[in-house]
Amino acid sequence: MNSLDADRELRATTNRTFLVVVDESDEMTKALRYACRRAQHTGGRVALLSVIQPAEFQHWMAVGDLMQEEARENAENRVNELAAYVHEHTGSMPLLFIREGRIKDELLKVLEEEEQISILVLAAGAHSEGPGPLITALTSSDIVGQLRLPLTIVPAALSDADIDALS
Incomplete structure (x- = not known):
């Protein structure tokens, strides 16, 4: 193992970063709780990714621009x-990423660009x-076979107590 590999391995074991994709679903809060608990117990940190979907209303450009501006806000x-929640539960501020585009594409870009992210945490819907x-x-x-990091899927049926017990 060369020194660059050794440095990467040391960073990965001492500073885990758990990425949570932000959306409005109920299950996202379960992924966030799990990530916070894991970060707290491993000396890691949380990262949040919010992806703004492109405005579909393109009839009038000014209206589309206004819609995008409102979506970004x-x-x-x-x-x-959510950053305040993370700080309250982990003692540190999360890394924040806000991107525009298709969620899967932007997630894969962040995972490729941000080497400090070591675990992707998502929650499954109960639908x-x-x-x-x-x-x-x-x-x-x-x-999934091409990801350079583990993917953790938190079941939607888990209660907060269940998540706390697991993490």
């Missing part, structure tokens, strides 16, 4: 609220349609 407010579109996209293709 809402995303920033949501991420800041009859499946675990959720992002989990389905990541696990039903060859993407």
Whole structure:
């Protein structure tokens, strides 16, 4: 093992970063709680990714621009609220990423660009349609085999007490 590999290994074991994808689902809060608990118990930290979907209303450009601006403001407010939660539960501020585009594409870009991220934490939905579109996209293709880090999926049926006991 060369010194660069040794440095990467040391960083990975001493500073785990748990990435949570922010959305409005109930199950996202379970992924966030799990990530906070794991970060707290391992001396790691949490990262939050919010992806702003492109505005579909393109009839009038000014309206589309206004919609994108409002979506960005809402995303920033949501991420800041969650950052306060992370700080309260871990004692440190999370890394924050706000991107614009398709969620799967932006997630894969962040995972490729940000080497400090060491674990992706998602929560499965409790819906009859499946675990959720992002989990389905990541696990039903060859993407999961190409990830450079572990993917942790938190079941939606877990209570806060269950999550606390596991982490």
